[in-house]
Amino acid sequence: MSMNIPKEGDYIAIQSYKHDGSLHRTWRDTMVLKTSENAVIGCNDHTLVTESDGRKWVTREPALIYFHKKYWFNVVAMIREGGVSYYCNLASPHVMDQEALKYIDYDLDVKVFPNGEKRLLDVDEYEAHSAQWHYSAETDRILKANVKVLVDWINNGKGPFSKEYIDIWYNRYQELAHRR
Numbered sequence: 001m002s003m004n005i006p007k008e009g010d011y012i013a014i015q016s017y018k019h020d021g022s023l024h025r026t027w028r029d030t031m032v033l034k035t036s037e038n039a040v041i042g043c044n045d046h047t048l049v050t051e052s053d054g055r056k057w058v059t060r061e062p063a064l065i066y067f068h069k070k071y072w073f074n075v076v077a078m079i080r081e082g083g084v085s086y087y088c089n090l091a092s093p094h095v096m097d098q099e100a101l102k103y104i105d106y107d108l109d110v111k112v113f114p115n116g117e118k119r120l121l122d123v124d125e126y127e128a129h130s131a132q133w134h135y136s137a138e139t140d141r142i143l144k145a146n147v148k149v150l151v152d153w154i155n156n157g158k159g160p161f162s163k164e165y166i167d168i169w170y171n172r173y174q175e176l177a178h179r180r
Contacts, residue, residue: 004098005035006035007032007035008176009032009179011031012030013026013027013028013101015100015101015102017102018129019106019129023052025051029048030043030065033172034172038070039066039069040096042064043064044063044065045061061079062078062170064076064077066159067101067103073147074094075160077160077165077166080114083115084166085111086111087111088109088110088112089109090107090108090109092104106143107126108123108126109121110151110154
């Protein structure tokens, strides 16, 4: 099967699933800013989101999204007046097919506030789902190792946590959006 790699300026859907295979959340139109062998960078802005219970809402502010095939997390940088907030999902590496960019959401989230404060969220949800769906010891080990990698990236301003990344990709989004 041939992979159709989206090009810069294309719109893709994003689908997050839970470990049991149920659809968790869908983002309808994410603009692709860059695709490489391992990474996808995109932007959501007034993007329609559908929850598993059918509830729909629209994202308010522009958000840069970062996915990487070698890491068990993805990073959403929300660009707001008061600075950049990050929402990081511990999740399986993404796959891309004709339909969407897809990943399994593993409950744990790290939120980073504009002042740099970090918070690990949904540990209780992770424990509950781990028991309910029998996450393997290997999955648990990988996810906990990836929390450490993520915190290291945050602390050291690596990749999506660098000011340069935000400036470059938000500017690129504005250029592309302006052309439409």
